[in-house]
Amino acid sequence: MCGGHDSKAGPNTAGKEGAMRFVLATLGSAGDVFPMVALGRGLAARGHAVWLLVNGHFEAIVRGEGLGFLPLGSAADYEAAMRDPRLWDARRGFEFVVEGGMLPALPAAWDALAAFDPADTVLVASGLVFAARVAQEARGFRLATVHLQPSMFRSVHDTPVYDQLPLGPRTPRWLKRLAFAALDALLIDRLIAPTLNAFRARQGLSSPVRSVFGGWMHSPELVLGLFPDWFAAPQPDWPVATRLTGFVRYDAAAMTPPDAALEAFLAAGPAPLAFTAGSAMRQGGDFFRAAVAACARLGRRGLLLSGEPDALPPLPDTVFAVRYAPFSTLFPRCAAVVHHGGVGTAAQALAAGVPQLVTPMTHDQPDNASRLARLGVAASLPFSAVTAGVLAEALSGLLARPTLAERCRDCARRVDFDAGLACALDAIEALAAC
Template structure:
C-alpha cells in the first residue's frame, strides 16, 4: 500500500506481482498440500497461483473466481487495460494478436520465471499465456458479476458461470454516531473515496473538497489515512475512516470513487450515480461499463481538478435519465440469489 506504483496505470501489475502474487504462491501451495484432495474443494482468485498448482500436481478440485471481467482478456470485448484502449472498430483478429503480445512481452516475463521455477521443483512443465489461459481452472470458473454488466464472450472459458455480484461483507455494522448526525442534518451528501487501500489520494481529496464547495454540496470523505486530506475542511465536509457502504450509500446523492469492483457493486445496489476516477488495474474498464449502462461517468487522474469534477458531478446529479437508469439497475442486484448460485456451482464440484 505504501508503494505508489500500486496505483500507476502501467506499473501497478508489476507491484502486485512482486508484493502479492508471486510471494504467496509457495506458502499457499504448501498449506494446501497438507489437506486431503478427496474431501477438499479449492475456491481461489485467478491471481492465487498456489491453488492452481495444487490442482495440477495434487489433484484438488478448483473453482477459479474472478471478481472483474478484465481478467478474461477477451479479443471480442476489448477491455481497457493500461493507459491506452485500442479502437473498438479494429477486427477481432487484431485484438487477439494484441492480447497475445501483451502476455508475451509483459505478463509472462513478469510471472513466468518464478512460476516456472517452482513448477520445475514440482515436476510440472513450464507454462506460457499465464493470464490468458493457464490461471483459469479446467474444473470450473466463476465470474462474480452479472451478464448485464459484462456479457459473456466467445473466447471466455467454456466452463465459466456468471453468478452476479456477491456481497462480501461479514457484518452489518451500524454507521457511527457522528456520521448519523451528519446525514440527518442536511441534504444527502456526495461520498468520495479513492479506495480503502489508497495511501496516495491527496490530489483526489483536494479536488473533491473543491468540487463540493463549487456545487454547494455536502460531502463525506472516506479514508483511513487522514494525512491525505486538506489540513482544513470547510463546513459540510465530514471525514470518516470507515463506513458500512450498504447503510451509507442509499442516503447519499452520488459516489465518486476509484472504480473498484466491490464499491461499484455497492453503488449500483444503492441506485445512485457513479463518477469514477480510475487509477489502474480493472478500474478504467469498470468505468467504461458503467458509462455504457448510463449510470455514471469518468474523469482521468491527469485531468482531475475541482472544476472538472464539479462539472461532471453536476450533470450526473441533475440528469433525470441517469437517475432512472440508476434506479433500474438497483433492482437487478440480488446478492442473495448470486450467493446461492455461487455456492451451488462450488458444491457441485
Template structure:
C-alpha cells in the same frame, strides 16, 4: 466436507471470499480462509478459521509502493507481491488438503492454489471477481493506461491485449512462478491468463447484464452475479457520528479512492474543493492516515470506513477509483458514479459504466474541481442517467452472487 478458500488482494478481492466462506459455513461446511494478514480481524468477526499469508508489514509495504498506482508499472509491483505468496499458499494446501476430503476455492491471483491443482490433483474452483480477468476476442476489456479508440475492431483490441501478456504480464509473473514449478517437476506456464483458469470450474462474480457472456469464454465458466459483501468489512454499522451527519442535511456526495490507496491526498483535496464549488455536503472515506486534509469545513466529514449498503442509498452520487466491488455497491444503491481510474481493472469498469449509462469518467489529470463539478452537475441533471441508475437498483434488489456461487461450488464438490 472441508473447504479451503484462498484470496489474495485488497478489500475488493478478499471480502467476497469472506462472504462465500460465511455462507458455506452456514451450510455446514468446515471452512478455512487463507488471505493476507490484515484480513484476520474481518475473518474472526465472521467466525472463520484463518490462515495468514505473509505479514501485515508485507502487505503495508506492497500497498505503499508508489509504482503500484501507475497503470503499467503496477503490474510488476503486484506480481512481486503475489509471487511471494505462491509458495506459502502451495505449502499450506499441501499440508492440509487430503484426497476426497475437500475442495479449494481460489481468487485469480492465488497462483499457489493453481500450482497445487497441477501437482496434487486437488479440486479447484477459480473465482474471477471482475470482467477484465476473462479474455474474449468478441469483447476485450479496456487495458489500464492504454485508451484505445472505440472504432478499433474487437479482434484488434484483443491482439493488443495479447501483446500485454507477452511484454508486461509474462515478464512480471512467469519467471518466479516457473522457477517454483520447476522445483516441483512441473512444466512451465507459457501464458498466465490462460493457465490461471481452473479446468474444473470458473466462477464469474459479476452480473450478466453488466458484462454479457461471450461465446469464447471458458466452457467451465459460470456467471453468478455480484457478491455484495460490504457488511463483512472493517465495521458492520454506520457510526453514530456518520449517522448524525447524514441526518443533519441533504444527501452528500461520497468520495473514496479504495481501501489500499496510500497516495490519495490530491484526490481528496479536489473532493473538498468540488463540494465547495457545488455548494454540496461531502463525505470522504479513507482508511489510511495522511490522505485527507486535516482541516475540513463543517459540511465535509471524513470517516475511515462505512458499509456501503447502508451508506450509499443516503448519498446523491459516488466519486471513486473504479474498483468492481465499489461499482456493484453503487449500482445496488441506484446512484450515479464518477470514476477517476488509477490502475488494474479501474479503466475497464469506468468504460462499462459510461457505456451502460450509469456514470462518467475523468482521468486523474483531468480530475479538477471545475471539471469534476461540471460532470457531477451533468450526472445529477440528466434524467436518462438517473433512470438507468434507478433501474439498476431495482434489478439488484434481492440479487446477490454469494448463494449462487455456493450452489455452483456444491455441484463441483459433489
C-alpha cells in the same frame, strides 16, 4: 487432513452428510478479500468447514465471522504495499503487483495448502493465487477460479479496457489476438512464466505453461465470474467452464459499530456527495482536497471515506470524514458516489441506485468505469485529471442528465446480492460433489 491448523476455526461438520472442507484464497485489499468472506460465510452456513488464506491484515474480520484463518503475508507487508505509489501507477503497477504480490505468494500459499487433503478439500481461489492452480495440477485438488471483475476475461469480441492495450470496438479481431500475444510475450509471461514454471517443475510438472493470464490461470473445472451478465455478457472465447453468478456483497456491516457522529451528519441536511479512493489508496490527499473544494463550488454537502485522516484538509461544517462505513447502509443516503472504480464499490452504488462518477487509476478500474458508463449510471474521468473544477463540472453534468435517475433505479432493481451468493455457492458445492 488439516494438521497444524486450528480445527476449531472452522465449523464443526460432524454428522452433516456431504460436509466438505474449503480453502478460499486471494491476494489484495478489502475489495478482493470481502467477496471471499461472503463466500466463506455462505459455505459455513451450509455446514462446511471453511478457511480463508489471505493477508494477516484481515485476520480479525475472518475470525470474527467464525471462519478459519491462514496467513498469506503479514499486516506489515500489506501496509507497505498499500503505501507504495507504484501500486497505482499505470505503467508500473502490474509489474509491482507481480513481483511484490503474486510471485512471493506462490511458495507461501503452496506451503499453507500442503496441510490439506485433496480428497476432502476444495479450493476456491483468485486466479492470481497461482499456488491453487498448481495444487490442482500436481495434487489433484478440485479448484474453482474466482474472478471479481470482467477484465480478467480476455476476449477479442467485447474486449475489456486495458491500460496496456488501446483496443477499441473497431479493432479487427486478428489484431486483438496479435496484441494479446505481444502482451504475453513482452510483459505478462516475461514477468511470471520463468518463476512459475520453475516452481511447477519442482512439483513434478515438467511441461511449461505459456499465456498465464490468457488460459492457464483459469481452472478447467469451474470459473466463477462474480458479476451479472448485464454488467458483462459472456463472450464466445471465454473459458468454457465459466459461470456468471451475479454480484456478492460483504462489507462487515454486522461487525461495524454505529457511528453516532456520522449519523448526526447524515440526518442534519440534504444527502451528501460521497467520495472514496478505495481502501488500498494511501496517496489520496489531493483527491480529497479537490473533493472538498468541488463541494463548495456546487453548494453541496460532502462525505469523505478515507483511511488516512491525517492527509485530509481542514473540513468545513458541510463536509464530514470517516475512516470506514458499510456501503450497504451508507450509499442509499448519498446523492452520488465518486469512486475509484473498484468493482465492489461499483456494485454497492448500483444496488443503492445512486449516480456514480468514476475516477479510475489502473488495473481493472478503467474497464469497470467503461461498463458503468455504458449502463448510463456513471461518468468517468482519469484520477490523474481530478481537480476541484474538473470534479465540479463532471458532477454537475452527470447529475443534470434527464435519464440518470431512471437508469439508476433500473440497475438497482436488477442487483440481487442474495441470488448472486446462492448461485456461487451452488456451483461450488456442485464442484465439491464431483
